[in-house]
Amino acid sequence: DGGITQSPKYLFRKEGQNVTLSCEQNLNHDAMYWYRQDPGQGLRLIYYSQIVNDFQKGDIAEGYSVSREKKESFPLTVTSAQKNPTAFYLCASSIAAVMVVDTQYFGPGTRLTVL
Amino acid sequence: AQTVTQSQPEMSVQEAETVTLSCTYDTSESDYYLFWYKQPPSRQMILVIRQEAYKQQNATENRFSVNFQKAAKSFSLKISDSQLGDAAMYFCAYRSPIWTGGGADGLTFGKGTHLIIQP
Numbered sequence: 001d002g003g004i005t006q007s008p009k010y011l012f013r014k015e016g017q018n019v020t021l022s023c024e025q026n027l028n029h030d031a032m033y034w035y036r037q038d039p040g041q042g043l044r045l046i047y048y049s050q051i052v053n054d055f056q057k058g059d060i061a062e063g064y065s066v067s068r069e070k071k072e073s074f075p076l077t078v079t080s081a082q083k084n085p086t087a088f089y090l091c092a093s094s095i096a097a098v099m100v101v102d103t104q105y106f107g108p109g110t111r112l113t114v115l
Numbered sequence: 116a117q118t119v120t121q122s123q124p125e126m127s128v129q130e131a132e133t134v135t136l137s138c139t140y141d142t143s144e145s146d147y148y149l150f151w152y153k154q155p156p157s158r159q160m161i162l163v164i165r166q167e168a169y170k171q172q173n174a175t176e177n178r179f180s181v182n183f184q185k186a187a188k189s190f191s192l193k194i195s196d197s198q199l200g201d202a203a204m205y206f207c208a209y210r211s212p213i214w215t216g217g218g219a220d221g222l223t224f225g226k227g228t229h230l231i232i233q234p
Contacts, residue, residue: 033221033222035221040226041226041227042119042206042208042224042225042226042227043160043206043222043224044224045221045222048221058221088158090160092160092221101148101165101167102148102210102212103150103162103165104210104221104222105162106152106159106160106161107159108157108158108159109158109159
């Protein structure tokens with residue numbers, strides 16, 4: 001089955017620790033995205049990548065880092081510099097082709113809680 | 116920068132009735148895409164319907180249809196014959212097309228409308 005997987009589903013972190021959220025897709029999509037969702041809010045863009053070995057900051061990149069070494073994978077690291085990391089994190093991917101409706105498809109999400 | 120506003124934090128409808136969720140947006144672009152996503156209690160974001168701004172015809176997907184008013188910058192979602200499984204958060208989202216260079220910025224989301232279905 002084609003789709004986007006995220007792991008783990010739940011993640012607990014102690015203050016001062018870095019943690020990495022996994023995102024994998026087998027849709028052969030070029031572009032991948034990370035969003036953060038807080039209660040009562042819509043999604044906000046953290047980072048995005050339109051091609052392997054290239055990525056760009058979104059609206060709320062401070063305290064986060066990413067890598068894109070493979071087309072299928074786009075891991076997100078939440079660093080100790082992120083002051084309020086407790087949130088729901090969603091990964092998405094899209095074809096990112098010109099002249100088509102570039103629809104983003106989402107993974108099931110990871111709930112991160114800082115203890 | 117674009118903004119998306121959903122003015123109804125919560126809506127309630129009787130099963131089998133019709134409900135309309137509102138969305139307005141602000142942009143200076145002439146070409147763009149609009150989406151409605153559904154987020155059930157599982158929290159998975161599911162695409163409901165999408166609309167290209169250059170198309171005058173409103174998009175429809177089975178019981179879901181949109182009323183796209185480009186001049187008014189309005190993009191409402193109509194759900195007909197509401198079912199219990201339609202209960203969820205609904206998010207309106209905006210995206211610039213790839214060829215303007217804005218597509219790489221991802222989606223801009225509204226804050227969502229919580230839809231309750233009364234049996």
